[in-house]
Amino acid sequence: MILLSELLGDYTRAFKGAAVAGSPFITVVDDSRVFLGTTVRGAPIYTIRGNKLFKGIAVSGHPLATLVGDLVFKGIQISGSPLARLKRTFSIKGLSVSGYPIVTVPSGNVATLFAATYHALQS
Numbered sequence: 721m722i723l724l725s726e727l728l729g730d731y732t733r734a735f736k737g738a739a740v741a742g743s744p745f746i747t748v749v750d751d752s753r754v755f756l757g758t759t760v761r762g763a764p765i766y767t768i769r770g771n772k773l774f775k776g777i778a779v780s781g782h783p784l785a786t787l788v789g790d791l792v793f794k795g796i797q798i799s800g801s802p803l804a805r806l807k808r809t810f811s812i813k814g815l816s817v818s819g820y821p822i823v824t825v826p827s828g829n830v831a832t833l834f835a836a837t838y839h840a841l842q843s
Contacts, residue, residue: 731760732829734836738810740826746839748832754839766839768831773838785838787830791815792837804837806830811837 730751733744746765747755754766754773767774772783786793791802792811804811809828810821823836 732825732827732832733758734823734825734832736823736840738821738824740824745823746832746836748829748835751829751831754835766835768835771834773835784842785834787834792834803841806833806837809833813841 730749732748732751734746734748735742736745744758747758747760748768749755749760749764752768753764754768755762755764763777765776766784767777767779769779771787773785773787774781774783783796784794785803786796786798787806788798790806792804792806793800793802802815804813804822805815805817807817809826810824811833812819813822822840823833825833825836
């Protein structure tokens with residue numbers, strides 16, 4: 721049975737590495753709630769609020785990661801060496817401008833790319 725909220729939600733999927741099809745690594749609903757795989761029910765593993773990523777359903781307090789421009793930093797740190805750099809539809813580890821993608825988001829959704837990059841690097 722499909723819920724009406726599932727039909728009305730805006731889903732964006734991320735894939736590990738350079739893949740652009742198949743089983744998604746994570747699914748982001750309405751640019752804010754992050755779920756593992758294709759599951760979109762229950763408690764999210766992360767919540768995105770602006771340029772910050774929080775654990776579970778939290779939307780305040782100490783973030784797990786912060787997005788500044790195209791750079792992903794751990795926690796509230798916004799200087800120094802970033803975890804990754806976002807490039808259009810994929811992300812690359814560290815400050816590198818080229819290399820093998822950590823994750824790929826075919827739609828290019830920045831919030832999904834941000835959350836998937838953090839999850840891939842921290843899991």
